[in-house]
Amino acid sequence: MKEIEEIKKEFEEKIKTKSIEELKKVETHFLGRKGKVVDLFKTLKNATEENRKNIGQQINDLKSYVEETISKRLKELEEIEKNKLLANERIDITLPGIRLETGGLHILSKVMKEVEDIFLSMGFDVMTGPEIESDYYNFEALNIPEFHPARDMQDTFYLAKKILLRTQTSPIQIRTMEKYKPPIRIIAIGRCYRRDAIDSSHSPIFHQVEGLVIDKNVSFSSLKGTLLEFTKKMFGEETKIRFSPSYFPFVEPGAETAISCVICKGKGCRVCKYTGWLEMGGSGMVHPNVLKNVNIDPEEYQGFAFGWGVERIAMIKYGIPDIRMFLQNDLRFLEQFK
Known part of the structure; x- marks a missing residue:
């Protein structure tokens, strides 16, 4: 067709x-x-x-x-x-790739990890506990009964009657001594809360590391040797430590600890206020009443305890002038420690 x-x-x-x-x-x-x-x-x-x-x-x-x-x-x-x-849409494979931003540990997490590693190498165990505590574990078991004047030293966040945000990591020590028999060698590290006015050296939220040793024949010399070893590993072999008499309800005798200034090496500068020393925290031999509260015989066992601020350790080691910088999330500051 x-x-x-x-x-x-x-x-x-x-x-x-x-x-x-x-x-x-x-x-x-x-x-x-x-x-x-x-x-x-x-x-x-x-x-x-x-x-x-x-x-x-x-x-x-x-x-x-x-x-x-x-x-x-x-x-x-x-x-x-x-x-x-x-x-x-041809891709030039010779061009450099786009670098992805990676995160890193916060400086406080980094310091806490370093503290833990040092004490682990010294034979200590790391213990944790609740941040919401009872009045008993935070005060009474630590030889700070109701109406004791020492309670005025700590402004506390109460959530309910007898329930509070822990003001120190010491309750972990009590819980550990209740659960385990001596010998005990532990550190307790974590977040604490106090009603402090915010300034360059105070914050209502802070971190604390405490140490506790319970055993036979433990003396103040044991405490001094332990803290000196930790201090040298944390701040350098040339760092010295000093103990000054002080009062804490849960230890007897008690002492304030200080280390030689890591900036001026003890010669005196603005950081140490020209004293050559930097205050770190409290320490002492565990009070017999505290041992009795956890059914440990103070005639048979002795112990020492200490407590230092993690922020304080970080500020001294890395030359950080203001505690508020830890919580401001300023990447210019945080990236220096990646």
Whole structure:
């Protein structure tokens, strides 16, 4: 049929289009509802009975040819488009990659880890306890009964009657002595809370490390040797330690501990207020009443305890002038310790 050949020839010319958009127009032109191939089927009614079957077969063959050719050409054009896109978006693998920002330990976490590692190397265990404590563990068991004047030394956050935020990590010592029999060698490290006015050296939230040793024949010399060993490992071999008599309800005798200034090496400077010494915290021999409260015989066992502020340790070791810097989340400050 001449008309079929003409349509096929026209189609083969138009299928050479170079865009998907133009190809869709070609498809509509030949296979749409008013397309040329569809119109051919309408001519069958005018064909004789003898030719109708033959002509119908030719039209169907043309339709199949057009559909297959369009499908094939569409895949070719899609591949061309994809290659163009890849060429335009080519990645230069020689360019340096984008460096991802990595986090790091907070300076206080870093110092606490260092403190723990030193005491672990000295044979101590690390103990933890709840930050919400009872009045008994925070005060009474530590030889600070109700109405004792020493309670005025610590402004406390009370959550309910007899329930409070711990003001020190000492309750961990009581819980440990209740649970384990001597000998005991532990440090208790963690967050504490006091109603302190915020300034360069005070914060209502701070961290404390306390040590406790309970055994037979423990003396003040044992305390001095332990703290001197820790001090040298933390601040340097040349660092010295000094004990001055002081009062704490849970130890007897009690002492304030100080280390030789790590800035001026004991010669005197603004940091140590020209004394050559930096105060670190309290210490002493565990009071017999504290041992009795946990059913340890003070005639058979003795012990020593000490407590230093973690922020204080960090400020001295790294020359940090203001305790508020630990909580300000200033990346310029924090990134110095990554």
